[in-house]
Amino acid sequence: MNVVITGAAGFLGSRLANALLAHNSKISVARLVLIDLIQPSPYNDPRVTTLSVNLADPSAVDLIIQPDCHILFHLAAVLSGQAEVDLDLGLRVNFDATRALVETARRRAPNLRFVYTSTIGVFGGNLPSVINDLTAVTPENSYGSQKAMCELLLNDYARRGFVDSRIVRLPTVSIRAGTANRAVTSFASGIIREPLNGKFSICPVGTAQKLYLTSPHTVVQNIIHAATIPANALGSWRVVNLPGICVSVGDMIEALREVAGDQAASLVQFEQDEMIERMVASFPSQCDYSRATSLGFAVDKHFIDIIRYYIRDDLNASN
């Protein structure tokens, strides 16, 4: 399979590349093109090419979609915090670039499996306490609005047979290694990662705030799985809410305390940020993901395990 990843220099994009190149990958990769605004670091693997591409550039699609491309993982996006500050940039990258990609796929690579990472941030407003794949999408943030517009477009292109799209809505990913990003949920990694690294971390929301989380390992598995399931298994609505776990910020800090002690837990400091608080409060925190599990998507178990995996796999690497 010839595979392309956009956003490949990002945290999820680079994990996804590693997983696809691993011996036990569910997809047999002949060629892997890694694309990001800043050229991804070179890989010591003859299958890999890295490219610097600005998605906002109209010629970007020509570099990304080749007729012999089998799977595109389109992860690149302007994240929720930045999209809320700059509507135009968000529309250009999150919507226009995705549309240009799917339109180019239609013309040039109609059998392409187009895996699109949407977000549970498409949900907002007057939500039921537990959402599912048929909960109405009434976003209260621009990032979620733009992603939801792409879902509709990609689903319609799939329905018409123009591209084989598969759309997964990602829970908040925690614990991301590395540094803070411009997602409004960035703190959901920071409040664990920074204390484990001996640093203070600012939490912009209260301890009662509940989050819908997935571990990096599970979400990367699930993004790959989206490319491998038979298209007709998805039915006429190709959008799936990925499994996640519901935890409160207070629960997360208690799990941190249990694993790393009072000293670590005391490094979390609370400093309210109204924009973040409002946006995060509008996201769902519980989801009936039975459709996802029936399609074979994986599920995390306990947040404390996610902390332990982070310590085992990432703590030294990110120090």
Next chain:
Amino acid sequence: MNVVITGAAGFLGSRLANALLAHNSKISVARLVLIDLIQPSPYNDPRVTTLSVNLADPSAVDLIIQPDCHILFHLAAVLSGQAEVDLDLGLRVNFDATRALVETARRRAPNLRFVYTSTIGVFGGNLPSVINDLTAVTPENSYGSQKAMCELLLNDYARRGFVDSRIVRLPTVSIRAGTANRAVTSFASGIIREPLNGKFSICPVGTAQKLYLTSPHTVVQNIIHAATIPANALGSWRVVNLPGICVSVGDMIEALREVAGDQAASLVQFEQDEMIERMVASFPSQCDYSRATSLGFAVDKHFIDIIRYYIRDDLNASN
């Protein structure tokens, strides 16, 4: 108030213009600009200007949105049948032109009340037997997909304070006077209108097919009402399913028979059209419109009354 209507030469657009210019109009109109692809017929009213504008033309927005414009009724669209045949045209007119309008409003007339006529065709797929304003939007037609994308965009612009948008999802309008149009639901008018005019009419779906209908009079009242309700009454989701009545094609023909006799009813001939049948079957036929009525939108009573109003108001005019 300075008011603009796009799609003003169409059936609803011209009724809307007439209603706004009437003595008893709920909106006091100082100036009314009527815009369509083909210049609307001149009005014998000094308040009215008519313009021929192609929405697909990038300069269209400059003609439509003036800084002193108070209300825009954006009705112009490529209809469902045509949007299904020509995806690109549908995207250009139904999505791109609407986006250009809202973006121009943001820059030039941020207090504009932007009334957008969406459709119950945004719904499709695995629907509950009775939908409501919080039923998930999973369209199975390109027209509905494009309208749903506009809903998200307009709602986000409103949330950010860039435009005062109000979005109403129209039921199938029946009985439209005049001739068939390119909506897949055009037959829902034709099977009554043509027999009342002594003509044969082709019905492309079976008698059991249920439809969600509104009369022209009620829907025009409701489109105007959308411009007059306080913005905050809509809350954070500015999309409302307009009230309609649920009737089967068989019920409609029986009502025709009751009003106009067996001879009229026998003029309806059945000739299956798979595309129309599939799309119409994907639309909802019943809706809990309690949010709409609590916002003051009007409701039709019986389909037989709609036939009688058509005979009283339109039959001679359309002969």
